[in-house]
Amino acid sequence: MKLHEYQSKRLFAEHGVPIPPGDIAATSKKARRIAEELGGPVVVKSQVLVGGRGKAGGIRLAKTPDEAEAIADEILGLEIKGLPVRKVLVDKAADIRQEIYLGIVVDRAARRPVMMASSEGGVEIEEVARVNPEAIKKVAINPFLGLRDYQALALSKGIGLAKEHYRAFARIAHGLYEAFVACDASLAEINPLVVTGAGKLLAVDGKMVLDDSAFFRQTDLMDMRDVDEETPSEQEAREADLSYVQLDGDIGCMVNGAGLAMATMDIIKHFGGAPANFLDIGGGAKAEQVATALRIILDDPGIKAVLFNIFGGITRCDEVANGILAAFEEVEPTVPLVARLVGTNDAEGRAILEASDFRLITAETLADAAQKAVAAAKGQ
Numbered sequence: 001m002k003l004h005e006y007q008s009k010r011l012f013a014e015h016g017v018p019i020p021p022g023d024i025a026a027t028s029k030k031a032r033r034i035a036e037e038l039g040g041p042v043v044v045k046s047q048v049l050v051g052g053r054g055k056a057g058g059i060r061l062a063k064t065p066d067e068a069e070a071i072a073d074e075i076l077g078l079e080i081k082g083l084p085v086r087k088v089l090v091d092k093a094a095d096i097r098q099e100i101y102l103g104i105v106v107d108r109a110a111r112r113p114v115m116m117a118s119s120e121g122g123v124e125i126e127e128v129a130r131v132n133p134e135a136i137k138k139v140a141i142n143p144f145l146g147l148r149d150y151q152a153l154a155l156s157k158g159i160g161l162a163k164e165h166y167r168a169f170a171r172i173a174h175g176l177y178e179a180f181v182a183c184d185a186s187l188a189e190i191n192p193l194v195v196t197g198a199g200k201l202l203a204v205d206g207k208m209v210l211d212d213s214a215f216f217r218q219t220d221l222m223d224m225r226d227v228d229e230e231t232p233s234e235q236e237a238r239e240a241d242l243s244y245v246q247l248d249g250d251i252g253c254m255v256n257g258a259g260l261a262m263a264t265m266d267i268i269k270h271f272g273g274a275p276a277n278f279l280d281i282g283g284g285a286k287a288e289q290v291a292t293a294l295r296i297i298l299d300d301p302g303i304k305a306v307l308f309n310i311f312g313g314i315t316r317c318d319e320v321a322n323g324i325l326a327a328f329e330e331v332e333p334t335v336p337l338v339a340r341l342v343g344t345n346d347a348e349g350r351a352i353l354e355a356s357d358f359r360l361i362t363a364e365t366l367a368d369a370a371q372k373a374v375a376a377a378k379g380q
């Protein structure tokens with residue numbers, strides 16, 4: 001789950017990272033009031049969950065409250081990379097002398113969080129990595145020891161920061177790491193971290209990605225989820241405890257187990273088809289969940305065929321078959337359906353499907369099932 005800039009910055013600030021004063025507005029009138037209270041020039045920033053808002057015209061400076069209101073009005077009417085802007089952050093404008101990048105990600109290869117800094121702030125880090133990789137300095141953090149002072153110092157030196165800022169930089173690096181750990185984040189980023197005309201360091205932008213698997217112990221953060229940014233299908237899937245990712249192919253997949261779902265997508269590709277989604281109904285999926293999953297798949301207007309690939313271990317094939325039929329009562333399938341059910345109670349499962357009025361194409365092996373689904377999607 002991604003957090004908005006204002007949410008990320010507030011969390012950073014709770015751990016001692018300096019941020020500009022400001023507040024969030026959903027109307028231009030409110031933006032104006034915030035600008036009046038702040039006094040002086042402000043920056044009006046669209047709050048959408050994509051990068052590169054600056055380039056898209058979603059970040060603008062305003063000298064007066066009048067200007068802030070007019071700009072907020074324009075930004076609130078924008079769509080940035082397909083996302084409508086519903087809120088703006090109005091911050092006191094910073095007098096920027098230098099832009100630095102500071103971020104932390106989980107590095108799977110290193111099996112540690114890695115902190116990265118670069119003197120080339122304000123630009124997307126992926127771009128810096130491509131064009132000028134030497135400009136990025138990294139330290140791997142031992143999770144039992146946390147970030148060490150010498151590591152923060154190595155980063156400050158590595159990016160050529162002026163000595164007078166070392167102490168402030170280290171404090172911010174520690175704060176960012178603390179926020180990263182406390183929130184169970186997989187990414188925490190300040191881009192840019194700026195040096196102001198008054199010689200202070202300030203986090204002007206913020207981004208956090210939280211680990212969804214940690215939500216059981218992050219209930220406060222869960223409430224920050226912006227449901228507007230999820231598709232209705234993704235929202236429905238999350239509420240039903242299904243792992244669902246929408247893709248752009250035309251073969252809907254309903255599979256139990258993440259590994260099997262990956263294998264199913266691979267084999268569809270192998271036979272020249274394109275999966276419309278990744279969907280893991282999990283182990284022990286109940287009929288009701290199966291129905292929800294099927295409804296989600298059939299809601300996708302691009303669907304031309306559906307492939308059920310169920311390996312009955314904990315999940316019983318008869319239970320899945322009942323779920324499929326229950327779903328058909330709500331949503332009449334309009335596309336060919338291919339089913340491969342093997343494992344626990346597979347004979348019962350197949351019998352249930354065969355006894356129904358809906359004609360499903362059955363398959364014995366995964367290769368057979370995938371070929372039939374690809375052919376069906378092509379109208380053969």
Ligand code: GDP
Nearest residue numbers: 043051052053054059093094096122191192205
């Ligand atoms: P992003 O484009 O989505 O990454 O949004 P940012 O918050 O990083 O803003 C993009 C750029 O706008 C920054 O790199 C700065 O150059 C500029 N910017 C943002 N806030 C301010 C500010 O308060 N004052 C000034 N002068 N520039 C700002």
Ligand code: MN
Nearest residue numbers: 122191192205
């Ligand atoms: Mn930025």
